[in-house]
Amino acid sequence: MLIGALGVALFMRLPAFMASYDGGAKTILLSGDPSLIAQAQPLLAKDFTIAGRLNLRGGATASDLRAHRKAAAIVALAKDAAGLQVTVYSKDPSTLELPTMRHDLLPLNVSVTTNLDARKVASLLTVRMTVKPVSSKFGTAAQADQARIMGYILLVLLYVLIVLNSQLILTSVAEEKTSRIAELLVASVNPSSLLAGKVIASATLALLQMVLWVGVGFLFGGERSSGGELQRLNDVAQLSWQTISVGAIASFAMFFLLGYFEMATLFAAIGSLVNHTEDLGSLGAPLFIPVVAAFFIAVSALEVPDAVIVIAASFIPLLSPFVMFARVIVSDVPVWQVALCIFLNLATIWAIAIVGGKIYRVGMLLYGRTPRLWQIWQVLRV
Amino acid sequence: MLSVSHVRKAFGSVQAVCDVSFSLGRGSAFGLLGPNGAGKTTVMRMILRILESDGGGITWDGVPVSRRTARTFGYLPEERGLYGKMKARDQIIFFARLHGIAGREAQRRTDRWIERLDLREAAQRACAELSKGNQQKVQVACAAVHEPGLLILDEPFSGLDPVNAEMLSAILQELQAKGTAMLLSSHQMWQLEHLCRSFCIISNGSNRAAGTLAELRAAWPTRIIKIEPGSEAVRLVMHTVPQGRFLPPEEGAAYYEIPAQTPLPELLKRLVNADAITRFESVEPSLHEIYLDAIGKGNTD
Numbered sequence: 001m002l003i004g005a006l007g008v009a010l011f012m013r014l015p016a017f018m019a020s021y022d023g024g025a026k027t028i029l030l031s032g033d034p035s036l037i038a039q040a041q042p043l044l045a046k047d048f049t050i051a052g053r054l055n056l057r058g059g060a061t062a063s064d065l066r067a068h069r070k071a072a073a074i075v076a077l078a079k080d081a082a083g084l085q086v087t088v089y090s091k092d093p094s095t096l097e098l099p100t101m102r103h104d105l106l107p108l109n110v111s112v113t114t115n116l117d118a119r120k121v122a123s124l125l126t127v128r129m130t131v132k133p134v135s136s137k138f139g140t141a142a143q144a145d146q147a148r149i150m151g152y153i154l155l156v157l158l159y160v161l162i163v164l165n166s167q168l169i170l171t172s173v174a175e176e177k178t179s180r181i182a183e184l185l186v187a188s189v190n191p192s193s194l195l196a197g198k199v200i201a202s203a204t205l206a207l208l209q210m211v212l213w214v215g216v217g218f219l220f221g222g223e224r225s226s227g228g229e230l231q232r233l234n235d236v237a238q239l240s241w242q243t244i245s246v247g248a249i250a251s252f253a254m255f256f257l258l259g260y261f262e263m264a265t266l267f268a269a270i271g272s273l274v275n276h277t278e279d280l281g282s283l284g285a286p287l288f289i290p291v292v293a294a295f296f297i298a299v300s301a302l303e304v305p306d307a308v309i310v311i312a313a314s315f316i317p318l319l320s321p322f323v324m325f326a327r328v329i330v331s332d333v334p335v336w337q338v339a340l341c342i343f344l345n346l347a348t349i350w351a352i353a354i355v356g357g358k359i360y361r362v363g364m365l366l367y368g369r370t371p372r373l374w375q376i377w378q379v380l381r382v
Numbered sequence: 383m384l385s386v387s388h389v390r391k392a393f394g395s396v397q398a399v400c401d402v403s404f405s406l407g408r409g410s411a412f413g414l415l416g417p418n419g420a421g422k423t424t425v426m427r428m429i430l431r432i433l434e435s436d437g438g439g440i441t442w443d444g445v446p447v448s449r450r451t452a453r454t455f456g457y458l459p460e461e462r463g464l465y466g467k468m469k470a471r472d473q474i475i476f477f478a479r480l481h482g483i484a485g486r487e488a489q490r491r492t493d494r495w496i497e498r499l500d501l502r503e504a505a506q507r508a509c510a511e512l513s514k515g516n517q518q519k520v521q522v523a524c525a526a527v528h529e530p531g532l533l534i535l536d537e538p539f540s541g542l543d544p545v546n547a548e549m550l551s552a553i554l555q556e557l558q559a560k561g562t563a564m565l566l567s568s569h570q571m572w573q574l575e576h577l578c579r580s581f582c583i584i585s586n587g588s589n590r591a592a593g594t595l596a597e598l599r600a601a602w603p604t605r606i607i608k609i610e611p612g613s614e615a616v617r618l619v620m621h622t623v624p625q626g627r628f629l630p631p632e633e634g635a636a637y638y639e640i641p642a643q644t645p646l647p648e649l650l651k652r653l654v655n656a657d658a659i660t661r662f663e664s665v666e667p668s669l670h671e672i673y674l675d676a677i678g679k680g681n682t683d
Contacts (some may be wrong), residue, residue, distance in 0.1 A: 037426070176465075179464070179465065179466055180459070180461045180462065180463045181463040181464060181465055182463070183432065183459050183461075183463055184457060184459055184463035184477075185480075186432060187430045187432055187452070187453065187455075187457045187459075188453055188477065188480050188481060189453065189480055190449070190453070190458070339445075345493070
């Protein structure tokens with residue numbers, strides 16, 4: 001839990017940290033025709049930091065760049081009969097946002113060839129566009145974007161909480177078997193109570209974890225700084241933390257409980273069949289499939305909540321808590337669908353509890369060869 | 383009182399227990415003897431309802447043992463069953479609470495057991511770090527801390543040095559005096575001889591012999607007589623005993639094996655008349671001998 005908290009703190013701090021490196025790629029020096037520089041400067045200032053002007057004779061060399069340490073490139077502007085001629089001298093061209101530079105300087109190019117005023121050209125070249133999402137729960141695209149990012153973060157959080165803690169139960173049960181304390185426990189306590197107790201205690205621990213991590217996230221997500229993809233993610237996340245609605249928290253908690261009880265009980269039942277620690281790998285392998293599938297489909301759900309596979313998956317047990325949660329965050333899901341999902345999951349939990357409980361009761365005492373599937377089936381029929 | 387009658391259990395094609403019956407009252411100890419694989423542990427597990435018997439009945443105070451009742455029994459399994467990383471003291475408290483003893487009382491009892499078992503230094507260490515003997519002691523405490531009516535101990539003396547074995551034996555006798563019924567299995571015959579009143583010798587899943595030590599001895603078909611001096615006159619007398627057998631003499635004493643029904647007073651009178659007898663001793667068969675004999679007979683069946 002503490003390591004997780006540390007991880008979250010670092011994650012929140014990372015963008016600010018990266019920005020100090022990132023900033024370099026946005027700083028440029030201008031050189032060449034002074035009148036061109038004067039016109040280009042306001043255009044480029046939107047996306048780049050102009051560190052200064054340079055007077056160059058001939059081509060720039062590495063020593064010129066090194067002299068102005070923060071600059072990533074020297075942009076030399078010249079014009080001829082065909083139009084604007086821009087030469088970019090850079091240490092690492094791949095870090096420069098060249099398409100952006102091209103886009104910024106486009107009005108200048110047009111103005112130089114047609115002799116129109118640069119500012120007028122700039123306004124001509126800008127297409128006014130308003131995005132109005134239709135039949136979406138969000139008023140603006142920005143809100144939808146924000147929700148999607150928040151959904152992604154919450155989904156990852158949900159996933160980590162459920163899968164990590166289910167894994168813990170798996171190893172705990174397997175450890176009890178290998179240390180042979182299983183026999184003594186079964187002789188002292190009703191195995192179903194034992195199983196229920198483990199799952200509930202672990203769920204409480206997981207919720208505590210969640211509260212701790214969210215708290216740390218709030219604490220460390222302090223300042224905003226400029227630039228970077230990661231930073232944009234962080235900024236939106238900040239906003240999201242502050243605007244998380246009660247509904248989102250409620251649905252998070254609910255889907256967590258549903259998904260967790262399903263997965264934990266199943267994992268515990270499988271864990272009880274383990275004889276040696278080596279079995280853990282081979283018995284646990286099939287469990288990988290729903291776990292990974294759930295994640296991938298849920299992530300897609302954030303982008304396309306109405307795709308057929310997404311809708312179908314939001315009702316399949318084990319997958320549905322994740323997928324339905326993603327859908328609920330980014331789109332308006334009909335109430336009957338959510339209700340059906342909850343009902344199916346509760347039914348699954350009930351079924352797993354009974355079957356899993358039986359497997360657990362028998363499995364805890366089954367030593368010797370790891371039972372094959374048909375043997376397990378036989379045991380269940382009794 | 384525990385009553386086991388005609389229980390049997392098969393695992394697939396292997397008949398682990400064919401037909402075992404015995405009974406045991408409160409405040410008494412019963413010894414289950416038998417070689418490895420005889421079915422002792424299986425019988426114990428059936429009493430604890432960890433395994434379901436295929437037939438026969440097990441009752442406690444006249445009522446068939448339900449799972450709930452079985453969980454009140456104390457159990458010391460053959461193999462160590464402890465949480466490796468848990469401290470010894472915490473482990474005992476855990477089991478006390480598992481059986482329904484509340485917090486403060488659980489701690490009190492645990493500390494008493496720790497004192498009694500001389501585990502004070504070991505109490506605060508993780509179970510995996512303890513020596514086998516100490517682990518066994520912790521295990522005993524876990525089994526008995528909730529003061530069960532029936533205590534089932536599978537090989538309780540294994541791993542204990544003579545001093546600790548003596549300590550455990552004393553503790554078990556105390557528990558017996560307090561009214562706990564005890565079922566023990568062991569290979570250390572001499573320990574059980576002092577502790578248990580009745581025995582049951584199991585081999586290949588069925589009863590080979592059962593009863594108190596006195597009964598088992600009485601059923602023994604022969605008696606060994608040690609006579610000093612081992613003189614010629616003595617030998618002549620012993621010759622006349624029907625079905626008597628000479629055994630190698632040792633240190634001047636003569637050993638004979640004679641049928642159990644031979645009336646001893648008459649034999650003694652004749653010997654006294656024949657020579658100046660300084661020792662006439664009827665050596666009782668030890669539990670060890672009875673056991674070996676019962677098992678041996680069983681294997682030739």
